[in-house]
Amino acid sequence: DSEIATVLRVKGLLEFRCQLDSTDEQLVRNVISRTFETLRSQVKSESCVLAVSDSPVIIWPNKDAYATPEEITPSTLCEDMHQWIQADEQESSGKKSSKKKSKKSSMSVINLCLMTEVTKPGPLSAPILTKTVLKSHFVNVTLPLDCVVCTGRSNTIKDACEQLIEALTHQLCEMEKVTLQNMKGMTLLVPEPVHFLLPEPKGLVTVVYPVGVPDSQLVAQRKELHEQFELPDDRPYFRRANAYHFPNEPYKDGYLRNPHLALTHPTLDNGKVYLVQGIYSYHHYMQDRVDDNGWGCAYRSLQTICSWFQQQGYVERPVPTHKEIQQALVDVGDKQASFVGSRQWIGSIEVQAVLGHLLGLTSKILFVSQGAELASKGRELANHFLTEGTPVMIGGGVLAHTILGVAWSETTGQIRYLILDPHYTGAEDLQVITDKGWCGWKGPDFWDQTAYYNLCLPQRPKVI
Amino acid sequence: MSKVTFKITLTSDPRLPYKVLSVPESTPFTAVLKFAAEEFKVPSATSAIITNDGIGINPAQTAGDFICSYGMCF
Secondary structure (H helix, E strand, O other), X not given: OOOOEEEEEEEEEEEEEEEEOOOXXXXXXXXXXXXXXXXXXXXXXXXXXXXXOOOOOEEEOOOOOEEEOOOOOOOOEHHHHHHXXXXXXXXXXXXXXXXXXXXXXXXXXXXXXXXXXXXXXXXXXXXXXXXXXXXXXEXXXXXXXXXXXXXXXXXXXXXXXXXXXXXXXXXXXXXXXXXXXXXXXXXXXXXXXXXXXXXXXXXXXEEXXXXXXXXXXXXXXXXXXXXXXXXXXXXXXXXXXXXXXXXXXXXXXXXXXXXXHHOOOOOOOOEEEEEOOOOOEOOOOOHHHOOOOOOOHHHHHHXXXXXXXHHOOOOXXXXXOHHHHHHHHHHOOOXXXXXXXXXXXXXXXXXXHHHHHHHOOOEEEEEEOOHHHHHHHHHHHHHHHHHOOOOXXXXXXXXXXXXXXXXXXXOOOOEEXXXXXOOOOOOOOHHHHHHOOOEEEEOHHXXXXXXXXEEEEEOOOOOO | OOEEEEEEEOOOOOOOOEEEEEEEOOOEHHHHXXXXXXXXXXXXXXXXXXXXXXXXXXOOOEHHHHHHHHOOOO
16 A cells, blocks of 8 residues: 655745856856855755744754754654644635545645744854945846655654755756756846656656746757656646646636546446546636526536646647637637627537637547437547547537546446536535536436437647 | 549438538638538538548638648648
8 A cells, every 4th residue: 555645845935146247158157056056055054944834843954953842853753744734724715625525645745934044143243344346247036946855654854854955955956057058148047946746656756947938948858858757758747737736725716626536436347437637627607707507518618628738738828718719610610700799509519619729629529319329439438538538528418518537347338427517507616516416427317318419529639 | 723522421311321522622611511511401500520530620721731631642
């Protein structure tokens, strides 16, 4: 059984300051390197302090892990730190589900803040000030340090401190490299760490990217990373949108992510569960101050699909609004201009056309002439979730839904569909959405047995 | 003006009748759809054309562009 890892995440701001007396490139580079070396010494010095967030715990990592309060010793286990942390019970972004719904997460995160002791007791001496008049460039940048370290069950505070200091020093080296690489004359770009969660066993990896350089200009770096970590070269892992979202951080936009993770999946005889891969947002009726009750279901399903492509890093464009979707259909010649602003329904074919026109995506269309035949599409849907793993939009019988997965048995043919229902009109309440089945597993009788259904299966572009 | 040729099968009819259509390569695909629908005597507003392996078509493409992405070009 894999142990629940405790991840220590230390964040902090370090002031990068240096004086450039010459514009000679090599001299400038030397000064920059020396300044980074100073910061590295600062991190390794006794004035470096780590404060555990939401707790009274403060640790001096370079003083043999001396800590306050005094109950904490260098040999205290990292996982015992949780007792000292006061978790914030009320979350501002939507009501979280009660304890019984919280899934066994494989990672618990302890946040720490990097600080520097500015004063310390020492011999008193009179300060000396000198004034020199000289023209020079002064560089002043705030570096956002952000390191993660995984600790095991038996790791003590002392071990953790060593790992954290090493991680911080290493990150400063990476930042130095990125800063020097992206130097243009006298302009420096701020180096920014981004965390990515790679498939097991690689886990969390941190990459330093220059702020302001778009993903499209970082292809060479991503290629190198893919090689280094032996990742397939046909899907993105290191675009900024792929950044790992830590469990204790709420999403600023307020949409729920992956509500299906709160469900228990069905077990069928000899059956397997095939699910959507990655992260999507739940889009449904009445969101964004748009009253689309009764007509917007396919639009919402399309928005869920767009959110998937955005969060997996394939597109930067934000999720389109109803009007933008309608305008796209007019632009490709599928609808007349009067369509924009109307409450007309759209179907899978329109969804496919919009995904193509706005996001540049290809989609496959499946159809059944009778809902009863959907059960026979088990293998195809299973294969879709295995290879593409994108959410599927299904329209027919006057309703549109999103299929997030199937549970299918190759031997018995039994099938269940994981449905995300865009007809929900309530608030982003995970408890209600899962309890009332707005996101839930449905049987083959969920479909209108005599109606014609079209399905839109979006395909991943083969890029990194 | 060169022409491109499509074999279009009507899947809503269990007999799977098909027609072979030739259109100038600059024809926008919406026109190909209209033409095919007329030939099959089905309403074009509720019809769509997809490839054999289910890939949907961008209606804004021309027949020539489409053939080069998914069909055989010489």
